[in-house]
Structures are given as C-alpha cells and as structure tokens.
Amino acid sequence: MSEQPKFKVTIDNITVEVPAGTTILNAARMIGGEVTPPAMCYYSKLEGSGGKCRTCLVEVSKGSEKDPRPMPKLVASCRTTVMDGMEVKNITSEKVLDARKGVVEMLLINHPLDCPVCDQAGECHLQDLSYEHGASGTRYEFDRRTFEKEDIGDYISLHMTRCILCYRCVFTAEQLTQRREHGILERGDHAEISTLLGKSLDNEFIGNVIDVCPVGALTDKTFRFKNRVWFTKPVDAHCSCTKCSGKVRLWMRGDEVFRVTARKDKWGEVEEFICNDCRFHRKSVSDWTIEGPSKIDRHSVISQGHYVGTKKQPVYIDKVIGKDPKLLMDIHKVSDVNRPEIELSKIDGPAHSDDFKKDR
Amino acid sequence: MEKLTNRSAPVNRDPMTFGEKIYLPAIAKGLSITIGHIFKKKATVSYPEEKRPFSPVFRGLHVLNRDEEGRERCTACGLCALACPAEAITMEAAERKPGEENLYREEKYAAKYEINMLRCIFCGYCEEACPKDAVYLSETIMPTNYTRDSFIYKKEDLLIPHPKMQQETK
Numbered sequence: 236m237s238e239q240p241k242f243k244v245t246i247d248n249i250t251v252e253v254p255a256g257t258t259i260l261n262a263a264r265m266i267g268g269e270v271t272p273p274a275m276c277y278y279s280k281l282e283g284s285g286g287k288c289r290t291c292l293v294e295v296s297k298g299s300e301k302d303p304r305p306m307p308k309l310v311a312s313c314r315t316t317v318m319d320g321m322e323v324k325n326i327t328s329e330k331v332l333d334a335r336k337g338v339v340e341m342l343l344i345n346h347p348l349d350c351p352v353c354d355q356a357g358e359c360h361l362q363d364l365s366y367e368h369g370a371s372g373t374r375y376e377f378d379r380r381t382f383e384k385e386d387i388g389d390y391i392s393l394h395m396t397r398c399i400l401c402y403r404c405v406f407t408a409e410q411l412t413q414r415r416e417h418g419i420l421e422r423g424d425h426a427e428i429s430t431l432l433g434k435s436l437d438n439e440f441i442g443n444v445i446d447v448c449p450v451g452a453l454t455d456k457t458f459r460f461k462n463r464v465w466f467t468k469p470v471d472a473h474c475s476c477t478k479c480s481g482k483v484r485l486w487m488r489g490d491e492v493f494r495v496t497a498r499k500d501k502w503g504e505v506e507e508f509i510c511n512d513c514r515f516h517r518k519s520v521s522d523w524t525i526e527g528p529s530k531i532d533r534h535s536v537i538s539q540g541h542y543v544g545t546k547k548q549p550v551y552i553d554k555v556i557g558k559d560p561k562l563l564m565d566i567h568k569v570s571d572v573n574r575p576e577i578e579l580s581k582i583d584g585p586a587h588s589d590d591f592k593k594d595r
Numbered sequence: 596m597e598k599l600t601n602r603s604a605p606v607n608r609d610p611m612t613f614g615e616k617i618y619l620p621a622i623a624k625g626l627s628i629t630i631g632h633i634f635k636k637k638a639t640v641s642y643p644e645e646k647r648p649f650s651p652v653f654r655g656l657h658v659l660n661r662d663e664e665g666r667e668r669c670t671a672c673g674l675c676a677l678a679c680p681a682e683a684i685t686m687e688a689a690e691r692k693p694g695e696e697n698l699y700r701e702e703k704y705a706a707k708y709e710i711n712m713l714r715c716i717f718c719g720y721c722e723e724a725c726p727k728d729a730v731y732l733s734e735t736i737m738p739t740n741y742t743r744d745s746f747i748y749k750k751e752d753l754l755i756p757h758p759k760m761q762q763e764t765k
Contacts, residue, residue, distance in 0.1 A: 352702060571707045585689065587690055
C-alpha cells in the first residue's frame with residue numbers, strides 16, 4: 236500500500252500530503268484543529284457511514300491540478316476523495332459557514348431540545364454543533380415529529396424523537412454483531428429507527444450503539460437519569476475480558492461506578508468497541524484496574540470541578556489542640572442526597588419514587 | 596520626612612486659653628449636635644411591624660416552582676448545581692412512573708433536591724441557569740436559626756404550595 240501515489244491537498248491554506256483515495260474529511264483530520272469539518276454521521280470505524288447529515292459540507296475552490304475548475308456545489312467532505320492539487324475551503328468560506336448553519340437548523344427541526352432531561356447532554360455532538368455553528372432560533376412553526384416510545388430491552392433506551400437518522404447504529408449492528416435486529420423503518424419524513432415487531436436488542440456488542448449515537452437517541456438504561464455526565468469523573472480502566480479488549484472509561488462518583496463506556500478519541504469516536512458485559516454488568520470498582528483520570532478537553536463541561544495536580548493541604552489543627560476538632564455538623568447525617576443505603580449506581584434501570592422511600 | 600500629600604494639617608500645640616480650659620463651650624457645642632439629631636429623620640425602622648421596601652433585584656430564599664396544574668417544574672437537569680459557585684445545591688433524579696403525571700411535569704424529576712443555605716451566597720446564578728423556570732429567589736429573607744442542620748433545605752421546604760391541593764398557610 237505504500238506504493239500509492241500521494242496527493243497534495245490544501246485545506247484552508249494549509250497544505251497536506253495524503254495518500255490517494257483519502258476523503259477530504261480525513262485529510263482535514265490529519266491537519267487537525269479548527270479546519271476539520273464537524274461530522275455527525277461519518278464514523279471512521281464503520282464502513283459505509285457518512286454522506287447523510289451534511290454537516291461536513293466544504294467548498295472545493297479548485298478541483299485539481301489538471302482540472303482547476305471549482306466544484307459547482309458544496310460537497311460532503313466525508314464522501315469526496317481528494318485530487319492532486321485540490322484546494323478546499325472550510326472555515327474560510329462564507330458559503331460553508333452559512334450552509335452549516337442551515338444544516339444545524341435542519342437537524343434541529345424535529346429535535347425535541349429536551350437537553351435538561353436527556354442523558355447525553357454534556358457529551359452530545361448535536362449540542363456542540365449547534366452551539367458552535369447554529370443559529371439561536373428556529374423558523375419552523377409546525378409541530379415537531381413525535382413517536383410512540385418503544386422499549387428495546389433492558390439495557391438500551393431509544394428516544395426516537397431525538398434521532399437525527401445518521402444510521403451509525405445500524406452500521407454498528409451490521410458490522411459488529413452477529414445479527415442486526417434494528418434498522419430504519421418507513422421512508423423520508425416518517426423514517427424511524429426501530430426493531431421489527433418490538434424485538435429487544437440483546438446482541439453481545441449491541442451496547443456500542445450507545446457510544447456511536449451522536450445524540451441522545453440511544454442511551455444507557457443502566458445509567459438513565461442516575462447522574463449528569465458532568466458530575467461524574469471519567470477514569471480510564473481495563474479488565475481482562477474474554478470477549479473484548481476490556482479497555483474502557485468508567486464514569487465514577489466517589490467509589491461508585493455510574494457508567495461504563497468505551498474510550499473515545501478526539502473526534503468523539505470509539506477507540507475500541509467493548510462488549511455488553513463490560514458495559515452493563517461490571518459496575519463496581521473491584522471489577523476494574525484503574526489506570527488514571529481520562530483526558531478531557533478543558534473546554535468541555537465534563538472538565539468542570541476536576542482540579543488537576545492539586546495537593547491536599549496538610550491539617551495541623553489536631554496536632555495543635557491535641558485532639559480531633561469537633562465537627563459542628565456532619566452533612567451526611569442531615570442530607571437526604573447521596574444516602575449510603577441507596578446506591579443509585581447499583582439499581583438496574585432508572586430510579587423511581589419507591590427507590591427513595593426507604594426509611595433512614 | 597517627606598510628606599506624601601498636602602492634606603495633613605499641623606497640630607496646634609499652643610497652651611489652652613481660659614475659654615478652652617473651662618470646657619463649657621465645647622460641651623454646649625457637643626450637646627447641640629446631639630440634640631440636633633433628635634429632629635432629623637430616623638435612620639432605623641421598627642422592623643417586624645415596619646418593613647423596608649425591597650430593591651427589585653433583591654435575592655432572598657429560594658423557591659421551587661410548580662406549573663399551572665401544580666406539577667413540579669424541576670427536571671433535575673443539574674444546571675443550577677453546575678452554575679452554583681458555592682456548590683450548595685445537590686440533587687438526585689428519578690424517572691416518573693405512570694400515574695405520577697399529575698405530580699411532575701417531565702418524565703424526569705428531582706426525587707431529592709437540597710440547598711445548603713450555609714453555603715449559599717444568594718448570587719442568583721441558579722435562577723439564571725434554570726432552563727425550566729423552576730428555581731426562583733424570592734423576596735423572603737433567609738430565616739435565622741440556632742442549629743446548623745435547619746439550614747439544609749430539602750425539596751419539601753423549597754417547593755411552593757400546591758395551587759389546588761394545599762391551602763396556603765399564613
């Protein structure tokens with residue numbers, strides 16, 4: 236493969252040499268930083284993904300060295316391969332930024348904007364995208380598309396209203412698991428992700444559709460409503476799993492493991508897919524060997540309250556007065572929150588009113 | 596030593612005159628200032644009977660709102676706790692069960708909601724952060740107390756009375 240010809244492509248005035256057959260998006264990812272177009276449906280680990288969401292639209296101002304005419308329309312960078320001498324404009328093009336704004340508005344037309352309820356909030360790609368590229372208002376005046384809630388098993392909850400139809404979960408099930416049990420039903424405006432005849436998803440690796448989903452359409456039922464993402468601390472951990480690599484990210488609070496996900500790279504893509512056992516059943520610290528805190532971008536809300544490199548100051552008061560200082564109030568005796576006898580992370584599904592009814 | 600400003604006046608160290616030695620003029624001058632204050636407008640009010648008007652931006656005790664049908668507005672999104680600079684707010688969320696639709700507005704609600712008023716600095720960021728118009732800072736002054744645990748306000752303490760089921764107690 237090293238004999239492949241190299242193509243020179245210029246993206247936002249930065250030139251990079253890439254092998255032939257690379258898409259513009261991947262060439263931009265080689266440069267990295269702001270010139271990389273955002274992608275909602277393209278997933279480098281999934282074959283055939285991309286070309287659906289149109290967020291990665293770029294302007295090709297020069298087709299190639301041999302044919303320097305610009306491409307007539309904006310092209311989807313995840314599906315367009317580079318040519319030698321191609322010049323691409325992403326953030327330097329007014330047209331692209333305007334189109335992206337339109338795409339965000341389009342994606343949000345049927346999105347319920349229930350971020351306060353949604354478990355994906357804080358790590359949602361659609362949230363980031365609309366924050367960075369979208370308009371603050373919508374011009375859409377009609378009712379949003381709604382669906383009847385469908386139960387697809389004990390581990391995954393499906394919120395079809397939040398779906399942007401990126402097909403990532405379909406490709407994941409197709410390429411990762413033995414049998415695909417869900418797909419897109421209907422067409423056009425009526426298209427929806429569904430399992431046929433209310434089947435539940437119970438494949439070995441089906442939990443990865445949660446990580447792959449760019450929005451909160453597929454979320455972890457074992458983590459549902461337990462905590463907000465930004466109040467849990469991501470920790471890299473591994474275990475010896477026979478089915479998968481066992482390299483995961485734990486989302487912890489104190490000693491409680493609230494959620495297990497795969498590790499994600501800087502493009503928000505899963506590094507190594509993990510199995511359902513690791514994801515849903517190993518919810519205590521003793522199951523894992525902890526490697527250390529995960530690196531989180533400091534602009535992310537998840538990094539709030541995570542103080543890196545701080546040292547605990549030594550306490551001398553007990554040495555000075557010769558005894559432990561008297562606590563005027565122990566908050567855990569008074570507080571109703573975080574009661575030790577109610578371990579939210581150990582409850583199978585979301586907590587309900589009767590889970591809190593235990594007397595103290 | 597060089598003077599920093601020109602405002603300092605030299606102290607007069609001359610011996611006192613007879614008029615200054617008998618002190619009576621100085622006492623009369625002091626008393627006249629004191630008596631003069633009797634006729635001025637009082638700076639205080641007699642508090643429980645008389646109350647000062649609040650500034651329109653006054654931020655007092657928190658309340659948790661209900662909607663028109665008396666359902667709790669809070670969905671335990673955690674944005675108030677995130678915005679809180681004093682980390683005074685904690686909460687635990689739960690899923691609404693079928694049959695509880697008249698209690699909670701959204702499918703997720705705060706099963707436990709707690710504000711530690713000892714930590715709270717009444718900055719009002721929680722009110723600004725709330726996407727559901729659930730938490731408001733009222734015009735009630737934070738009541739004082741002798742014990743510390745009475746400053747941990749639970750959800751029941753913060754919720755406004757139900758418009759239909761509970762009669763407002765005064």
